[in-house]
Amino acid sequence: MSPLLAQFIAESRDQLEMTSAGLLAIENNPEDLDKLNEIFRAVHTIKGSSGLFEIRPVTILVHAAEDLLDTLRSQELRLDRRMIDLLLDAFDQVNQWLDVLERTETLPDEFETTARTLSAPLRAFLGNRPSEEAAPAIAAPTFADLDWLGQLLEDDRAILYARLAGTGARLTLFRYTPDAQCFFSGEDPFHLVRQAPGLELLAIGPTEPWPPLTEMDAYQCLLCFEGVASGPFAELATLFRYVPDQIILLETPPEVLIVPTGRHDADADYTGFVAEARSLVDQEDWDGLRGIVDALLEHSEPEAWIASALRWLRRLLDQSAADMTLRPLLEAMHTQQGPDWLAILRASAEEAGGPTAAEFHASTAPRALTVVEHKAFQHIIAEQSRILEMPVAPEAWTGRLLSICAVIGNSLRYAGHDQLLEELEELRETARETRDSGLLRGLLAQLAEAEEDDRAENTPAAATAQKTKPTEEPAGGEKQAIKTLKIDQHKVDRLMDLIGELVVAKNSLPYLAQRAERVYGNRDLAREIKEQYGVINRIAQDLQSAIMQVRMMPVGHVFQRFPRLVRDLSKKLDKKIQLIVTGEETEADKNIIEGLADPLIHILRNSIDHGIEPPEERLLLGKPEDGSIRVKAYQDNDSVAIEITDDGRGIDVAAVRDKAARRGLVSAEQAETMSDHDAIQLIFAPGLSTTEQVSDISGRGVGMDVVRTSIEKVGGTVTLHSQPGKGTDLRLTLPLSMAVTHVMAVELDNKPLGVPMDLVVETVRLPPSAIYSIKHREAFMLRDQLVPLARLRRLLNMSEPVASDAALAILVVRVHGENVGIVVDDFREGMEVILKPMEGVLGSLRQYAGTALLGDGSVMLVINLKELI
């Protein structure tokens, strides 16, 4: 995807999020004009940027929204709930289109219908205000290129061109692709084409390569009519008005007929010829040019592309066409492609109206300028005159004068009118002193009218105009803008990686100190190295925490979506719910925040759908009519806690017990005897959902087990309390950051192996005699509890060491809520590492959580115990 489109999608998503949040805010406070302005600006930005891409559906819809917001902003209309609903719907749609755009990089045309359908009610509020967008709404189809003109015979084109060149007449190009089934609706495409006023040239070809004759459906029209007509454009448009989707029309000057055709000679290089021809054109030495064209033509094979180009050059010379037509052809000979008249025309059409055929022949343009540049030059000069006529505040008078003179000076210099710069400078100084720009206006008028005279002399002017550019540094004004920077996350990750490497490199210093002392016997040097190590170590740690800070973002980022969710769902369910959010500013690592969004939304949906009772039921129960859901985030030591509390009906323990027993998650007996608290925890078990019917809101086939899994994936835990009739209280605890992992290193086969520290309960050493064998499993007693035992070597398919009486090193870990002892060769230290997941071919090895670089430069594997056991 082009970076520009990616930028547009990202920026628009931000703006839409802001807009939706803003709309909800002004719904409660319709007088907040600042907010309304902010929303308007966001929408305005999307509309403005959308014009850079071919995404009309977005432009149309956003434009309608913008117009409505503009009216609200100017207080011609008052905001009501329905408008907000419609606007939210519109922005949701745009958001969806952005997703499509991200996947496919284009939007299907049929979305335009949706855009208009959604725009209509928005525009309806505006009454009879004209829709600016209405006029260009039907984007006329246009030719992708004009290469097809080459299939018309060169001589035919030449005759037509000779007739029209210089007369100011315009041609209409058309391509008519009748519907394949047109014969069945009584149409006669060929007859229609022959009606074209002033039909000059026509080529009929297949729309696609025809199938073998035996397979061909003779009742289908597989033809495409391409041609050139000299009749009035309007008459042609009228003729084809009933087949708007099958016709492309383009009005052009006759120059488009100049298309060299023929066989390309890949080895040929005409750079020399083109250079010589260019200089002859510059000198207006037409005879000279004719001479070299003839010479080269004689040496070229008639069917070669270059010969065709030369013949066209010759024709243009015979018709004494101006260099404005010769030049594109010369450029084409240089590249042996084109000329791309469509691009040339499009560029010219930029300026009002586009150039007429006469303008193509205009020889009034100064040498160095192309048609487009010449028009831009004239436009600039005209606008500066206009600006000078306008009233201006006295304190801005000088600034305006100087900027206008700078504009004129630069334009003159660009156009090669250097000889006028001195005069301009004098006029500027006079105007400045007398505060009268009359003389300057005179110069501009002269420039606009009589360029031809200036063109005569084109001597390099000695006068180099003085730049009016400031060089001195002004005293720094007050600076209060909050500077924020949007950074690609990969860049931060890269930084993180580099810091990881720095930490590793730093850890080699203690080894160096040891060597200095032991190998070279230099104790002083060793001490100095250690001191330096201390300094570098501190900086590295600061650096690490600073970069972690960059990755931190407020949990409010996820909470933003909640008001909308609660509003929409409660409306749908006819419930009244107050959402109270606190602690949005609490920060955690970006990955964790992002992993939090879906589980939190699921929890909220549950509360709204199942937790909070309908208002009438609440009143009967003596509860306030409005249910409340509180979302509270706060930092708790090294973790972030998020609590979601509702005052609804709580979880029906009996239903959970019953369901769990029926689904076979626990035995009927277990279900009966377990405590209420334990029973409620069963809702986290896979495959248990307490409502019988799948509801539209929360029952989407996933339950609380998914919530728990996603929270555990980012290293968090979930606890749940529920009181029947009083409500449910969920608490999520999450690590602040996932970037650094605490691991316990153990030894296996003389190599270190990491075990995530959060799973480690304790380490014990026991004699082999303390191990019981129960059937095929091993276990040992730890403080009166039987703990199953596993041997890491066996788990990893490594050979067993020779049995000995030495004490076994057992790491007690807690996996799947149960303590397990793991026999390792030996314990090493606990450490902080930057864990990198396994990639590529190794990515499928789920037994390993990843790798970490150690201080001595070696790589340590970190095992994934949850998979191993």
Add this chain to the structure above:
Amino acid sequence: MKKILVIDDAATVRMYYRQVLEAEGFAVEEAGNGYEGLEKALTEAFDLYIVDINMPKMDGYTLLRTIRQEPTICATPAIMISTEGQIQDANAAYAAGANLYFNKPVRPESLITTARLLTGEHRA
């Protein structure tokens, strides 16, 4: 190398101008609102300002009026480009101190040609 300051609150639009102009050998700096634009204009010399109208903190009109009254930078050419398509916008732009007015979106060819003319930059 000629330097252009692009002041527009839409990052996409800024990126578009940057892509088009840098490809033609201009140096491009960006500012996301009028205030930021003024700050940059005051600390660094530019050959051309390209200014949007509707922006947070300080709009394009205010920015241009301020620039035209600031002796060190008042002579720098400025183009105003906005989505509003009415003629009174061009007049308002000129009254504020713009030297040219365009409607969004501006075609690359047009932007390049205008930038070259207004900065006097010759093609390589």
